Amino acid sequence: MQKKKTAVMYGAGNIGRGFIGQVLHDSGYEVAFVDVDQNLIDAFNQTGSYVITVVEGDRAEEKVIGDVRGVNGMDLDAVAHEIAEADVMAVSVGMRILPRIAGNLAAGIRLREKLHPGLPLNLLICENLPDPEGFVRKLLLEALGEDQALLENVGLVAATIGRMIPPLPPEKRRVCTDIHVEPFCSLPVDADAFRGEIPALRYLEPYSPFAFCEEKKLYIHNMGHALCAYFGALKRYRAICEAIADPVIAFLVHGAMISSANAIAQAYGEDAAAVTAYAEDLVRRFGNAALGDTVVRVGKDPLRKLSPKDRLLGALSRCQSQKIPAPQILMGIGAALHFQDAEDPSSLELRRLLAEQGVAQYLQNALGLSEADARETAWYYQTLPALLS
Ligand SMILES: NC(=O)c1ccc[n+]([C@@H]2O[C@H](COP(=O)([O-])OP(=O)(O)OC[C@H]3O[C@@H](n4cnc5c(N)ncnc54)[C@H](O)[C@@H]3O)[C@@H](O)[C@H]2O)c1
Numbered sequence: 397m398q399k400k401k402t403a404v405m406y407g408a409g410n411i412g413r414g415f416i417g418q419v420l421h422d423s424g425y426e427v428a429f430v431d432v433d434q435n436l437i438d439a440f441n442q443t444g445s446y447v448i449t450v451v452e453g454d455r456a457e458e459k460v461i462g463d464v465r466g467v468n469g470m471d472l473d474a475v476a477h478e479i480a481e482a483d484v485m486a487v488s489v490g491m492r493i494l495p496r497i498a499g500n501l502a503a504g505i506r507l508r509e510k511l512h513p514g515l516p517l518n519l520l521i522c523e524n525l526p527d528p529e530g531f532v533r534k535l536l537l538e539a540l541g542e543d544q545a546l547l548e549n550v551g552l553v554a555a556t557i558g559r560m561i562p563p564l565p566p567e568k569r570r571v572c573t574d575i576h577v578e579p580f581c582s583l584p585v586d587a588d589a590f591r592g593e594i595p596a597l598r599y600l601e602p603y604s605p606f607a608f609c610e611e612k613k614l615y616i617h618n619m620g621h622a623l624c625a626y627f628g629a630l631k632r633y634r635a636i637c638e639a640i641a642d643p644v645i646a647f648l649v650h651g652a653m654i655s656s657a658n659a660i661a662q663a664y665g666e667d668a669a670a671v672t673a674y675a676e677d678l679v680r681r682f683g684n685a686a687l688g689d690t691v692v693r694v695g696k697d698p699l700r701k702l703s704p705k706d707r708l709l710g711a712l713s714r715c716q717s718q719k720i721p722a723p724q725i726l727m728g729i730g731a732a733l734h735f736q737d738a739e740d741p742s743s744l745e746l747r748r749l750l751a752e753q754g755v756a757q758y759l760q761n762a763l764g765l766s767e768a769d770a771r772e773t774a775w776y777y778q779t780l781p782a783l784l785s
C-alpha cells in the first residue's frame with residue numbers, strides 16, 4: 397500500500413486544529429501537529445483523532461479528523477525530523493510566537509537538505525499579519541545564518557484565513573481537543589510563492605496577485621470585525637453577534653466595509669459588485685451566535701491592530717489612496733482607543749501612551765494620521781461614548 401502523505405501543522409490551536417487540520421485531513425494527509433500544549437499532544441497521540449463541530453444557527457455537525465499525532469515543540473530533534481520528511485507544512489502560532497519557533501524551522505530545513513538534498517518545502521503561513529512572507533523570511537534568514545541559501549528551496553506561501561474560530565469555553569469541551577468552527581471553508585494562497593508543484597489540497601484557492609486577497613481579508617474582514625468589537629465594547633456588548641445586531645453598530649460597520657471594498661476593487665481593477673458581496677456576506681457571518689465569538693477576543697491587542705499597515709490604518713490609507721471617504725473607519729480608530737481589558741497588556745500600554753501623549757498627538761505622531769484626520773478622530777474619541785450609550 398502506498399504510504400500516506402504527511403503534513404506538519406505547526407500550532408494546534410484554533411486555526412491549526414479547527415481549520416488547517418481539516419484541510420489537510422480532507423486532502424488525504426496524515427497530520428503531525430507540533431505544539432507546546434502537552435495536553436493536546438497527549439490527546440492526539442492517545443486517540444489519533446479529534447472532533448471539530450461546524451456550527452451555524454441551530455446546526456451543529458460533528459466531523460472526525462483522523463490520522464493525527466502530536467509532537468512537542470520543545471523537542472528540537474523530533475520537530476526537525478518531521479519538517480525534513482513532510483510533504484507540505486503550515487504554521488499558525490500567532491505573530492508574537494513566530495520569532496520563538498524560527499530556530500526550530502531552520503533546524504528542520506537544514507536536516508531536510510541533508511536527508512533529501514534539493515527537495516522543496518512549501519510552508520503555508522496561516523497568520524493574520526501584514527506581509528506574512530516578508531515577516532517569516534526575515535526570521536528564517538536570521539535563524540539560518542550561513543545556510544541562508546537553503547531558503548531558495550522553501551516556498552513561503554502567504555495564506556488568508558477567513559474561517560472564524562473563537563476558543564471553545566472549557567465548559568463546552570468534552571475533551572481538550574474539541575473545537576467549534578463556522579462553516580466557511582476556503583483557503584486563498586499566494587499562487588506565485590510555491591516551490592515545485594502546488595500541492596493538491598482541497599479548499600485551496602491559489603491566486604495572483606495575492607495582495608488583492610490580503611487586502612480583502614485584512615481591510616474588509618478584519619477591519620469590519622475590529623470595528624464590531626470596538627463599537628461593541630463602548631456599548632458594553634460581550635458577544636460579536638450582539639454588537640452586529642445593534643442597528644447603529646451595523647450601520648457604521650457596514651459603511652466602513654463597503655468603503656473599503658470599493659477602494660480595494662478600484663485599486664486592483666476587480667469587480668466591485670463581487671467584493672461588496674463578500675463584505676455583505678461577512679456582516680451576516682459576524683451574526684453567527686452559535687460561534688460565541690467575543691468582543692474581547694476580536695478587539696484584543698489594539699496596539700497591533702492600530703499599527704500602520706494593519707486593519708484600521710491600512711484600510712483607511714487604501715480608501716484615501718482611492719479618494720473614497722471613510723469616516724466610519726476614523727470613528728472605529730476613535731473607538732479602538734477606548735478598548736480596555738485588564739488581561740490585555742496591549743490595551744493597558746495603549747492607555748499609558750494616550751495619557752502620556754494626549755489623544756490628538758498620539759494619533760498624529762504615533763499613528764501618522766494627518767492633522768485633519770487626527771482632529772476628526774479625536775472628536776469621535778470624545779463623543780462616541782455618549783453617542784453610543
Ligand atoms: N482564531 C481565528 O478565528 C483566526 C482566524 C484567522 C487567523 N487567525 C490567526 O491565526 C493565528 C493563530 O491563531 P489561533 O486563534 O489559532 O491561536 P491559538 O492561540 O489558538 O493557537 C496557537 C497555538 O500555538 C501554540 N504554540 C504557542 N507557542 C508555541 C511554540 N513555541 N511551539 C509550538 N506551538 C506553540 C499554542 O499552544 C496554540 O495551540 C494568529 O496569527 C491569528 O491572528 C486566527
Ligand SMILES: O=P(O)(O)OC[C@@H](O)[C@@H](O)[C@H](O)[C@H](O)CO
Binds near residue numbers: 524559560695696697
Ligand atoms: O486574530 P486577530 O487578533 O488578528 O483578529 C481577530 C479576528 O478578527 C480574527 O481572528 C478573525 O476571526 C479571523 O481573522 C477570521 O478569519
